[in-house]
Amino acid sequence: xxxxxxxxxxxxxxxxxxxxxxxxxxxxxxxxxxxxxxxxxxxxxxxxxxxxxxxxxxxxxxxxxxxxxxxxxxxxxxxxxxxxxxxxxxxxxxxxxxxxxxxxxxxxxxxxxxxxxxxxxxxxxxxxxxxxxxxxxxxxxxxxxxxxxxxxxxxxxxxxxxxxxxxxxxxxxxxxxxxxxxxxxxxxxxxxxxxxxxxxxxxxxxxxxxxxxxxxxxxxxxxxxxxxxxxxxxxxxxxxxxxxxxxxxxxxxxxxxxxxxxxxxxxxxxxxxxxxxxxxxxxxxxxxxxxxxxxxxxxxxxxxxxxxxxxxxxxxxxxxxxxxxxxxxxxxxxxxxxxxxxxxxxxxxxxxxxxxxxxxxxxxxxxxxxxxxxxxxxxxxxxxxxxxxxxxxxxxxxxxxxxxxxxxxxxxxxxxxxxxxxxxxxxxxxxxxxxxxxxxxxxxxxxxxxxxxxxxxxxxxxxxxxxxxxxxxxxxxxxxxxxx
Amino acid sequence: xxxxxxxxxxxxxxxxxxxxxxxxxxxxxxxxxxxxxxxxxxxxxxxxxxxxxxxxxxxxxxxxxxxxxxxxxxxxxxxxxxxxxxxxxxxxxxxxxxxxxxxxxxxxxxxxxxxxxxxxxxxxxxxxxxxxxxxxxxxxxxxxxxxxxxxxxxxxxxxxxxxxxxxxxxxxxxxxxxxxxxxxxxxxxxxxxxxxxxxxxxxxxxxxxxxxxxxxxxxxxxxxxxxxxxxxxxxxxxxxxxxxxxxxxxxxxxxxxxxxxxxxxxxxxxxxxxxxxxxxxxxxxxxxxxxxxxxxxxxxxxxxxxxxxxxxxxxxxxxxxxxxxxxxxxxxxxxxxxxxxxxxxxxxxxxxxxxxxxxxxxxxxxxxxxxxxxxxxxxxxxxxxxxxxxxxxxxxxxxxxxxxxxxxxxxxxxxxxxxxxxxxxxxxxxxxxxxxxxxxxxxxxxxxxxxxxxxxxxxxxxxxxxxxxxxxxxxxxxxxxxxxxxxxxxxxxxxx
Numbered sequence: 001x002x003x004x005x006x007x008x009x010x011x012x013x014x015x016x017x018x019x020x021x022x023x024x025x026x027x028x029x030x031x032x033x034x035x036x037x038x039x040x041x042x043x044x045x046x047x048x049x050x051x052x053x054x055x056x057x058x059x060x061x062x063x064x065x066x067x068x069x070x071x072x073x074x075x076x077x078x079x080x081x082x083x084x085x086x087x088x089x090x091x092x093x094x095x096x097x098x099x100x101x102x103x104x105x106x107x108x109x110x111x112x113x114x115x116x117x118x119x120x121x122x123x124x125x126x127x128x129x130x131x132x133x134x135x136x137x138x139x140x141x142x143x144x145x146x147x148x149x150x151x152x153x154x155x156x157x158x159x160x161x162x163x164x165x166x167x168x169x170x171x172x173x174x175x176x177x178x179x180x181x182x183x184x185x186x187x188x189x190x191x192x193x194x195x196x197x198x199x200x201x202x203x204x205x206x207x208x209x210x211x212x213x214x215x216x217x218x219x220x221x222x223x224x225x226x227x228x229x230x231x232x233x234x235x236x237x238x239x240x241x242x243x244x245x246x247x248x249x250x251x252x253x254x255x256x257x258x259x260x261x262x263x264x265x266x267x268x269x270x271x272x273x274x275x276x277x278x279x280x281x282x283x284x285x286x287x288x289x290x291x292x293x294x295x296x297x298x299x300x301x302x303x304x305x306x307x308x309x310x311x312x313x314x315x316x317x318x319x320x321x322x323x324x325x326x327x328x329x330x331x332x333x334x335x336x337x338x339x340x341x342x343x344x345x346x347x348x349x350x351x352x353x354x355x356x357x358x359x360x361x362x363x364x365x366x367x368x369x370x371x372x373x374x375x376x377x378x379x380x381x382x383x384x385x386x387x388x389x390x391x392x393x394x395x396x397x398x399x400x401x402x403x404x405x406x407x408x409x410x411x412x413x414x415x416x417x418x419x420x421x422x423x424x425x426x427x428x429x430x431x432x433x434x435x436x437x438x439x440x441x442x443x444x445x446x447x448x449x450x451x452x453x454x455x456x457x458x459x460x461x462x463x464x465x466x467x468x469x470x471x472x473x474x475x476x477x478x479x480x481x482x483x484x
Numbered sequence: 485x486x487x488x489x490x491x492x493x494x495x496x497x498x499x500x501x502x503x504x505x506x507x508x509x510x511x512x513x514x515x516x517x518x519x520x521x522x523x524x525x526x527x528x529x530x531x532x533x534x535x536x537x538x539x540x541x542x543x544x545x546x547x548x549x550x551x552x553x554x555x556x557x558x559x560x561x562x563x564x565x566x567x568x569x570x571x572x573x574x575x576x577x578x579x580x581x582x583x584x585x586x587x588x589x590x591x592x593x594x595x596x597x598x599x600x601x602x603x604x605x606x607x608x609x610x611x612x613x614x615x616x617x618x619x620x621x622x623x624x625x626x627x628x629x630x631x632x633x634x635x636x637x638x639x640x641x642x643x644x645x646x647x648x649x650x651x652x653x654x655x656x657x658x659x660x661x662x663x664x665x666x667x668x669x670x671x672x673x674x675x676x677x678x679x680x681x682x683x684x685x686x687x688x689x690x691x692x693x694x695x696x697x698x699x700x701x702x703x704x705x706x707x708x709x710x711x712x713x714x715x716x717x718x719x720x721x722x723x724x725x726x727x728x729x730x731x732x733x734x735x736x737x738x739x740x741x742x743x744x745x746x747x748x749x750x751x752x753x754x755x756x757x758x759x760x761x762x763x764x765x766x767x768x769x770x771x772x773x774x775x776x777x778x779x780x781x782x783x784x785x786x787x788x789x790x791x792x793x794x795x796x797x798x799x800x801x802x803x804x805x806x807x808x809x810x811x812x813x814x815x816x817x818x819x820x821x822x823x824x825x826x827x828x829x830x831x832x833x834x835x836x837x838x839x840x841x842x843x844x845x846x847x848x849x850x851x852x853x854x855x856x857x858x859x860x861x862x863x864x865x866x867x868x869x870x871x872x873x874x875x876x877x878x879x880x881x882x883x884x885x886x887x888x889x890x891x892x893x894x895x896x897x898x899x900x901x902x903x904x905x906x907x908x909x910x911x912x913x914x915x916x917x918x919x920x921x922x923x924x925x926x927x928x929x930x931x932x933x934x935x936x937x938x939x940x941x942x943x944x945x946x947x948x949x950x951x952x953x954x955x956x957x958x959x960x961x962x963x964x965x966x967x968x969x970x971x972x973x974x975x976x977x978x979x980x
Binding site: 388414417425428436474 | 554638662
């Protein structure tokens with residue numbers, strides 16, 4: 001091992017850390033009416049991050065900080081998507097937050113800290129670094145959920161999130177300690193090597209015990225059944241702007257957690273069989289419970305929460321193939337999920353205005369008469385979530401099903417498609433409300449210029465990546481192949 | 485001629501026109517939307533004419549082939565090509581789109597641009613299904629048709645439109661997701677190829693063939709629709725606007741029959757033969773039982789919907805008796821049914837626009853007020869009952885001829901449709917058109933205007949042409965059907 005390792009794989013993180021401090025200090029000198037300055041600084045630091053990521057991504061993995069931190073292609077791609085997602089989240093959230101007194105310095109600092117946590121997670125090559133990144137992200141998120149101090153629902157959601165999250169972190173940490181006990185190392189590449197050589201195998205009870213706890217921790221982070229209880233409450237209770245955040249970028253980081261732990265650290269063939277069974281059960285249960293429960297929801301945020309649970313089930317289906325093909329399918333699915341969810345929650349924010357939350361399904365009634373363009377975008381998003389071509393959601397499901405079938409899990413694939421038919425029902429219901437019903441709310445929809453453009457681009461992306469899915473699919477495949 | 489990309493034009497001209505129509509915006513510019521839509525539909529039809537002109541019926545295999553990589557990560561290609569079967573269906577589709585645009589000219593007053601655009605999108609997608617030679621491309625177009633049809637039924641449909649739209653969508657979606665699994669399975673076992681040609685050549689063990697057949701069957705049987713998964717069709721037809729019913733009956737149902745011919749039979753020939761008895765049984769039930777059900781309907785649209793199911797039973801019967809007459813008859817029956825059922829739905833639409841009722845009992849003596857309409861309606865009713873000299877006769881006759889070769893009793897059961905079909909169609913016709921003027925509403929009816937006459941007249945010409953001189957339609961089919969039969973009979977079993 002080299003004595004002096006290059007620092008550049010961590011440049012984006014270091015830059016972001018510096019930028020958060022600048023934003024925090026600068027915000028002290030900004031009055032409430034000029035808060036847009038803080039917003040601008042936040043977006044500027046994210047743009048800076050994007051440039052650093054683009055400039056310092058290499059196809060070969062480069063290790064730094066004594067092998068605790070890695071810069072590989074997957075981390076580069078995921079970080080890029082995380083930064084872009086956060087930028088979009090902030091842009092969608094700006095008018096909503098401004099109207100509700102959430103447009104404060106803390107909001108931006110917390111978002112940036114959470115972003116930093118995600119980026120650290122994505123690049124971790126050491127279980128403790130992974131854990132540190134996760135905690136930084138989670139703690140910032142708890143605070144964001146509770147940001148609306150006078151809202152009882154939000155406080156309750158934050159409390160629930162915090163208690164369950166702390167439990168899950170504890171489980172993850174406990175699992176990591178077991179694995180350390182079994183193998184004597186916490187570094188992911190070394191772990192893979194030790195288990196791969198067969199020194200510690202599936203007959204080692206401590207290792208398997210640790211694996212179970214780790215899978216539980218991942219399950220919580222992604223929000224899959226039976227660790228899904230927090231998802232509907234947090235999505236529903238948090239201010240919509242924060243829900244938009246919680247439901248998107250952290251899932252990308254959660255995917256990195258999945259890859260780093262299951263594919264890399266515990267990815268030896270003998271162990272894959274062990275976690276494959278657990279993932280299968282979790283994935284199938286998520287598909288069943290997520291899709292069936294979503295049908296009876298009347299609140300759009302809760303409905304999307306259950307739909308998220310079912311989508312995470314699909315991501316796990318991709319992962320359970322256990323090979324590069326499966327993980328790239330899962331990554332593609334996750335990116336597509338984030339893209340469509342950004343649009344769905346973004347639309348919810350767009351229809352909300354001062355003193356009015358458009359979070360009931362009925363608030364979407366007759367949207368086609370109020371604004372055909374936004375109704376069309378939402379239609380595309382809903383059909384993408386259903387998985388109907390020519391929207392991008394279809395290819396995400398295709399990729400996952402292909403990977404599941406390639407390892408011979410035909411029954412699981414059949415269950416998955418049958419429950420996506422169940423899922424189709426509630427997505428169609430939203431289309432029905434928008435297109436077939438008369439509007440209840442007739443207030444004009446007047447989004448700001450930037451939101452208008454970004455939302456249109458968001459909708460166009462759902463369609464365009466559906467017509468030309470190759471670049472995004474190839475990017476996911478290539479980055480996973482280069483990193484595994 | 486073969487080098488130019490007329491197939492791509494047939495797909496994309498309507499779709500681009502659809503977007504153009506959407507940009508005309510709100511109903512204040514409804515006339516602009518209508519004109520743009522008509523120009524788009526006409527252009528879409530014109531670009532398919534070179535396909536017929538340049539098609540060489542003596543060549544086997546696919547013509548006008550286009551092959552470009554599309555999704556390299558999954559080895560999917562933008563692979564188009566047609567044989568005689570797809571050629572006829574593409575022509576039918578593009579022709580019907582023109583009629584539908586004209587038929588909706590005055591009737592649709594709300595959200596005109598969206599209505600016209602939905603039909604143009606639908607037309608492009610269906611041409612895509614008929615010309616796709618790549619399994620995934622086929623599926624993408626096949627599924628994409630659901631979106632515009634869902635919207636058409638749901639926005640412009642009758643009182644129970646939401647129920648019908650959702651039922652239509654979920655039924656067909658459920659069928660097709662199983663086919664998707666079969667497609668991915670084939671992709672995996674063929675070593676990573678979605679090309680239909682590779683799948684045609686791929687040997688498969690019998691049990692895999694049967695499972696794949698069942699998966700495809702789930703998708704196509706719902707689409708056809710076959711008894712007992714037909715129940716979405718009467719609901720969808722009754723609630724859909726006239727244009728929606730026409731496209732649904734004339735073309736969307738053909739996606740199912742076409743799927744059997746393009747995917748099921750050649751990819752899993754042994755599985756198809758193994759399951760043929762089952763499919764034939766269902767087809768005969770559809771022909772006989774649904775024919776009887778049609779007899780008792782009091783709603784004209786429902787009656788024609790059940791008549792469609794019964795006629796589609798003929799199509800699946802023809803396909804699964806595996807001889808040249810049967811399959812040729814099935815394809816001709818599909819084309820003929822496209823014209824005839826489309827025309828019948830338009831006729832009902834003409835009456836509905838005037839009286840806003842589809843109940844047979846609300847009419848009577850229409851001939852006294854609308855003689856021109858009654859004459860045209862007569863022709864289509866005769867064609868629907870399979871009168872010689874109309875297009876309906878050719879297909880039915882060929883299928884019955886084919887089934888006599890297979891089994892006398894198949895032919896016997898199938899031939900009952902000539903009785904039932906005549907009974908329900910003509911009885912409805914009699915009650916609606918003849919007799920004394922039933923009520924004051926009928927007494928104030930106006931005969932069809934020039935626009936309606938143009939639409940029905942064009943269809944009447946085609947129906948008579950196909951009945952009196954079917955050779956131009958039949959000759960493009962021979963080679964394609966013979967190749968298909970040879971392939972199916974040869975089989976391609978591999979050791980399990």
